[in-house]
Amino acid sequence: MYRVLVAAAVLAITNPAFAAEHVVRMSGANYEPSQIDGRVGDTIRFVNDDTVNHDVFVPTGGFGIDLGRQEPGDERSMRLGKAGTFEAECVFHGHMLLTVSVRR
Ligand SMILES: [Cu+2]
Numbered sequence: 417m418y419r420v421l422v423a424a425a426v427l428a429i430t431n432p433a434f435a436a437e438h439v440v441r442m443s444g445a446n447y448e449p450s451q452i453d454g455r456v457g458d459t460i461r462f463v464n465d466d467t468v469n470h471d472v473f474v475p476t477g478g479f480g481i482d483l484g485r486q487e488p489g490d491e492r493s494m495r496l497g498k499a500g501t502f503e504a505e506c507v508f509h510g511h512m513l514l515t516v517s518v519r520r
Pocket residue numbers: 445469470471506507508509512
C-alpha cells in the first residue's frame with residue numbers, strides 16, 4: 417500500500433496530466449478571481465468576457481510576459497513555469513490587478 421501511495425505521489429508531482437488549469441475571467445474591467453494559488457506546471461486561461469479589450473502584462477522581474485491584446489471573446493493561456501509570486505496587470509486598465517502565487 418505504501419508503495420502505491422508513493423508511486424501516486426510521484427506521478428502527481430511529475431506528470432503534467434495532474435497540472436491544473438485556472439480560469440480567470442476579464443469582466444467588468446477586473447480579473448475574476450484576482451488571486452490565484454497555483455503550482456509549477458499549471459496554466460491560467462484568461463477569458464475576455466468583457467465588451468472591451470484587455471491584456472495580461474507581468475512586470476515582476478523573472479516572470480515577465482505579455483500575452484498581448486485580447487479582444488472580447490479572446491482566450492489566452494499562461495503556463496506557470498517557476499515558483500514564486502508575481503503580479504499581472506492590464507496595460508489598458510491600471511486598476512486591473514491579479515496576484516499569482518506559485519509553489520512547487
Ligand atoms: Cu483591461
